[in-house]
Amino acid sequence: IVKSLLSQERTTFNGEHFQITNAPCEPKPVQSPLPILVGTGGARMLRLTARFAEEWNTWGTPEVAGDVIQKLRIACEKEGRDPATVRTSVQPLFFLCASDEAVEKLRPLVPADRSVLGTPSQIVDAVGQYKELGFDEICVPDFTLGNSPSERLDSYATFWNEVAVHFR
Template sequence: MDFSLWAFSGRPFARTLADARWAADRGLRGLWLADHLMANTPDDTSACDPISECWTALAAIAALVPRIELVSHVSPTTWHHPVVLLKRVIEVDQISEGRAVLGLGAGWQVNQHAAYGIPLPPPRERVDRFEECIEVISRLRTGERITFDGKHIQLRDAIVSPTPRATLPLLVGTNGPRMLRITARFADRWNTWGQPGQVGPRSAALTEACEREGRDPGGIRRSAQALVRLTTDPAERDAFLEEHGGRGFAGSAEELIDAFGRYAEAGIDEFGIHTIAFSDDPDRRHDELDRFADEVLDRVATKAQR
């Protein structure tokens, strides 16, 4: 199993850059960055907390940090026009010499749509638009010249140049049955939240969707994330689990290694470590991340090589 770092985009860019450099130095696969216009709130009100613009930040990191993949986690098709988005992603791909990954989602966060006057239609219509967007992107990324007359997207004799340096990977973050079918049809990667017991049935559903679409299930790389805390203190573990519920897990190094083994058994190829589960102080956060890498991630890699 590979590991990537999901950097919290509510911190100043200098901290995100430091996180990216840490990930590259520790041999992680990639850096994930959420694509939001504002932070989420429990009551859907507007948030005033600062938040990085995803593809601008990834472009800067592409020029400054080597090796790691640069992943939007994920870019909503509610406000991104597919051609404009693809052009931005290809620029990051060019800067990084082929390390960009375009993560896509149908859009969900109420407050940012409401605050900025961006329509957030019912789920069915959102998925309709998403399907048109990912089809357009999947075709244009190859250099194909297309005319497309959809309900939401209309293109005439459209072509994108330059094209990505190699095949630009398309990642879809979803759990829904229809979205899984779209993933099976167009995507190269899939992502989901959850603990091993939650992820396994979703991965199996993706396999079934691939089989219905005539797609080799092994052709889609699968990733997951949860909030993770390394601790041997029962009180700290219980407090972490109470705070994060089904979105996280905590335990000793041995317990976490066992959990990652269960992700692998569920078909997961890559796991995203979210920095929000670590200290907000930059020096302390990287000390905590180093300990996590030394005691857990490196041992998972060693175990996999046996």
């Protein structure tokens, strides 16, 4: 339905769960076709990702994301799709800490399954693991990098100069 709405003048669809008649969707996207990105880690949605999406995004530590990317590859194979045709991205919750002591103080306060916390060198190691797992892109959300805009900018500068520099 979505692909038709984004590419056709009008769309009619009569399915078991959804019905639309002569539906317009305007304005049309500038990019054609608009790539479908699905963010998920669940088995059912991974099957739908393998069937319909151009890109997939997930959360998680390297261990969690590594397990899920493998499940996506299996879902692609079951759909008869080459897993390399799905662009992959991961968005862990990065917590950049100045010291090992700061890491240990913060660790019990963050979600363990999706957080990557550490000093810049520890974050470099984690980013390297995502790269080895085959992720095409790593998204760095800003809401974990500080409480104020200036703290976030400082953290981004540290991330860029001490982490990202290793992967350019």
